[in-house]
Amino acid sequence: MTMEKQIAVFDFDGTLIRGDSVVALLFYGRKRGCLSLAELLKAGWYGLLYHLHLADALTAKGHSHAFLARMNEGERQAFLRDFAGTLTARVYQDGLARIKKHQAQGDLVVICSASCHCYMRYVAETLDADALLCTPSAADGRVAGPNCRGDEKVRRVRDWLKRQGMPLDCITAAYGDTPGDAPILRASRHPVLVNAKKKLRRMLPEAEQVTWQ
DSSP states (O other): OOOOOEEEEEBBBHHHHHOHHHHHHHHHHHHHOOHHHHHHHHHHHHHHHHTTSSSSSHHHHHHGGGGGGGSSSHHHHHHHHHHHHHHHHHHHHHHHHHHHHHTTTTTTEEEEEEEEHHHHHHHHEEEEEEEEEEEEEEEEESOOOOOOOTTTHHHHHHHHHHHTTTGGGGEEEEEEEGGGGGGHTTTTSSSSEOOOOOOHHHTTTTSSEEOOO
16 A cells, blocks of 8 residues: 655744844845845835734735845846855754655655745745745745645645645644644644744643753
8 A cells, every 4th residue: 555645834934034024134144235224224114014813914024025026137146146045054953854754754844934925935045945835035035925824834734735635634744833833734644833833832732842952
């Protein structure tokens, strides 16, 4: 009898790396001279409004990615590939070990993130992920939505599984760190809370809890 393939789903920001990749994108862009201090402050302001629930995620991310549209295609892809390299260099060693463990078991590794495709494509490539499900971006790097968070993660994973001819119950494990990951964590047989916030720990008290350094 052939064993049915299983998948392991990993969030990225806060789960495989410390912190937020959108914030890192802004500071990397500023360091490279690609956006002004005024643009950085404006993007930071909209980020604050988002965290205060006064602006939606796509609006905030739109301001954070706007500077990418000023680059030509070659410049943009070189910038994004270099930036993705700084992110993969920050991936927790424990996270890399868990990815490799799943791969050694024959599981498919899926990165499911609210971060944008324009740079996450290179991250997923470096981590040798079998699939990347994330917030879409246009050819010029601008955010194209919808934001891949909460129930949207489950919808995206379910759609991907359907295209592969696989059932939703084949999610052997899911890894996340915030309440926005709770729906996909609940959809897995083995939810793992990574350096999790208190609210998420209260939502999923029976889940495995790990601290990755």
